[in-house]
Amino acid sequence: MSGAGEAYPTLAVYPDKDGLWLLVKSSILTGLTREATFLVALPYRSGIGPRAWGFWTATDSRPKWIGPRHTNFQDGSICAFAPDDGAWTEGGDLPTLLDLYTVWAARQLFFEVFGFWPGKQYALIGSPLALQVHYRLSECKDNELCGCGSETLRYADCCKPRDSKWNRLQLIKEFMRAIPGGFASRRPPARVLDFIDGRAPLPSMADVHLLLPAS
Template identity: 45%
Template sequence: MVEWIGPRHTNFPDGSVCAYHPVLDKAWSPGDDLCVLLDIYSVWALRHLHLVVFDRWPGRQYAMPDELGQSDPYYRLIQFKAAELCSCGSNRRYGECCQPHDLKLPFLSILHAFERRNLGLSILDRAPPAEIAALIAQGGQNPPPPMLEVHLTLRAHLADLRGDR
């Protein structure tokens, strides 16, 4: 049986790999060298192995933004562990940085605010596209669907680059 690597550090809502921040990291853009992207994805997979073995994400991580463009406190509370680096850029661990503040916020309010910004979806609704799950379940016998049909984040990024929004 094949297991999905996620939901942590995957894009919302399609569950695709979230190995870098396209704007802040400037690590790779569509059209760049594919070997660089594969290197980034390899490091992402090793970080997931570290998460499984040591129960914490190694290194820097980002949180989805709230309505002000800041790290969303609901996202951090659900996704970050106290011993992991905080997403605010302080180089401190979340438990020693923003977590005490996040814990004081009214949980249901920040949950509902998150859901309003994300089409009513919960952070736990991230999953691979049904077409990809079906392809794997069938043993890969059929050709995969076109990437832009199933990768919503990439499609939105390309639309932004073209100015389609």
């Protein structure tokens, strides 16, 4: 934790029976009037990984959730890297994990200003092809890198011509069947929002981490 505290001086650590909660602020750009605040759940149990939520915070306004682009379904948590990318692995360097969240927030800011996502992205890699296709058609813009994970090809020049041949109604049915709530499910748990807004104490990790049994 010492290295993380040096890189992120605002880092606060709160114990939970299932792990450690981290609350940390990150200054994205010099002169920016808001900061990115991350609430990170680090479970003790191996194999389930961290869960984190990002918020824009400023002294003169209420916290604003950062999303929904590149957040996870069912809980709106940060999706900053693919597990098989090798960017960070469970038990790895904590400052690196927080750096990845910071880069994610910087990309969210870029998307907010310029209207397209900068950098590599994945469209539910590993899930059935129909889900990947629907995700790309719904989320990826023509001038963004393709959601197949390409590092060089824009969506319009990569998977979109093939994706566009699918039956959209059938894709929607399969997507909603596989992911209850679909894209609308990408929102933080109420208990996370209540904590960030100062309306409630820090929640039990088991109540908001999808891969932990509820307390």
